[in-house]
Amino acid sequence: MAKILDLFEAYEKNDLPVEGGYVISNFFDGNSSYSRIEMISYGNVKDIYRTEEGITFQADGLKLFVLVEPNTYPKKHVEPCYRDDAHKVPYRFKEMELHTTKRQDKVMVGKEPVETYTSFTVMNETGENQSFVVHKAEGILESLKNYYFQVLWKNVNMARNDAEAASRMIGDILPQIINPFN
Secondary structure (H helix, E strand, C coil), X not given: CCCEEEHHHHHHCCCCCCCCEEEEEEEECXXXXXXXXXXXXXXXXXXXXXXXXXXXXXXXXXXXXXXXECXXXXXXXXXXXXXXXXXXXXXXXXXXXXXXXXCCCEEEEECCCEEECCCEEEEXXXXXXXXXXXXXXXXXXXXXXXXXXXXXXXXXXXCHHHXXXXXXXHHHHHHHCCCCCC
């Protein structure tokens, strides 16, 4: 099983995988179940260091975004790439796979990862937002699918069946960013 640690604690303990790994950041809206989950697969690491804004990785990365949009979200007609910063992901509707829950909430995941070159910064945690680092290991795909299931079920409060279906949909796309830099 993969080792999943709080990113900032792992940095302080010098336990970040420098050969490459995964960073998952969860952004939860305090007023609704609207959530954004950003997963970065990184490799070719040159440096990792702390700044005022967060932790900067001088590394290549592939980002995959998941968006959970409650049925009550007032701007659901707006393309995800044109929303305000707290609700934005870099995809249009046609670039995302969709699962609609029994409550008519939507889970959307990008069909293709987004490339980052040279560096990226994981912002400091605020409010309910969280960031984790995942070490590469045997069975990483199953560990990541289970992670998404747990977040959707327990943090977003999605029905178990819908969380399972959505995590399977996400799991179908995850192989595109597993070990891309080997």
